[in-house]
Amino acid sequence: MIRVAIFDDNKTFTDNLALMFQGNADFLLSGVFPNALNALQKVARAKPDVVIMDIKMPEVSGIEAVKIIKAVNPGLQILMQTVFEDEDKVFAAICAGASGYILKGTAPDEILEAIAEVYAGGSPMSPSIARKVLSFFRSVHQPEPEFYDLSKREKEILKCLVDGQSYKMIAETCFISINTVNSHIRKIYDKLHVNSSQEAVSKALRQKLIYGSDFEGEK
Known part of the structure; x- marks a missing residue:
């Protein structure tokens, strides 16, 4: 069973994710947090295997939270999930230590597959995000x-x-x-x-x- 914690200030979105986990024996929702204040304490309490992190949150951004969490928990897998496709945010999240990057609006079964993949050591990305990463690297010598x-x-x-x-x-x-x-x-x-x-x-x-x-x- 994969323990999952969610950091997102959109209650409707987190409620929908919580429903997705209900009745699924492969996943356990161990924590839902509307902001990333005191992120280390929240992670310590939830003990997740995978964190789903929103980028745009009040007080502390998801990117800053990733840096804070990875500094203390380098082995923890963090999957960014957001409406943003902005290249700067994508690369900032990856450089901060995020293991994957998927867009909100992704189908529920694809979200579960991405969580399982990142838990297994993969780096799932929505196709549109992967294309931006590819475009960036192609433009660099x-x-x-x-x-x-x-x-x-x-x-x-x-x-x-x-x-x-x-x-x-x-x-x-x-x-x-x-x-x-x-x-x-x-x-x-x-x-x-x-x-x-x-x-x-x-x-x-x-x-x-x-x-x-x-x-x-x-x-």
Whole structure:
């Protein structure tokens, strides 16, 4: 069971999330907080595995709260959820230590999938957010890629990660099982010398591992 705490000042929204968790044996809502004041104490009380954090809140912003929480709880997974698609806020949240970023209005089953994915070490992002991240990295001069001996299938799955796809979506895109996706991703981590999908995506973009001539030629 994944323990989840929510920081959001929109009561209607948090009530809807609470209803989503009711009757679901895989998730437990351990705390709902309308602001991020005394965030460390609230986290200590709720003992969550995953925090859903709104960006725009009174007194203390979600981005500041992420910095405060991660400084003391570096292993805690924080999933940002907001109506904002502003690049500055997206990158500020990621730099602060957020593990994923999804938009409000995301379907309930996709929210649950994102929580499970971030808990498992993934970095879920709404597709529109992933595109903004990709656009940003493409606009920055990047060093020449190193050789990591990724197979065609591994590059395909790595591209899916960059595009913000969940493990389930990757399985559907590539017509393989989720267990096979997990196996390929573990091999990708080993070859790239990373420990999470967020690190893998960052390295793929930074070193042009999937947008170089080699990958384009394999399509």
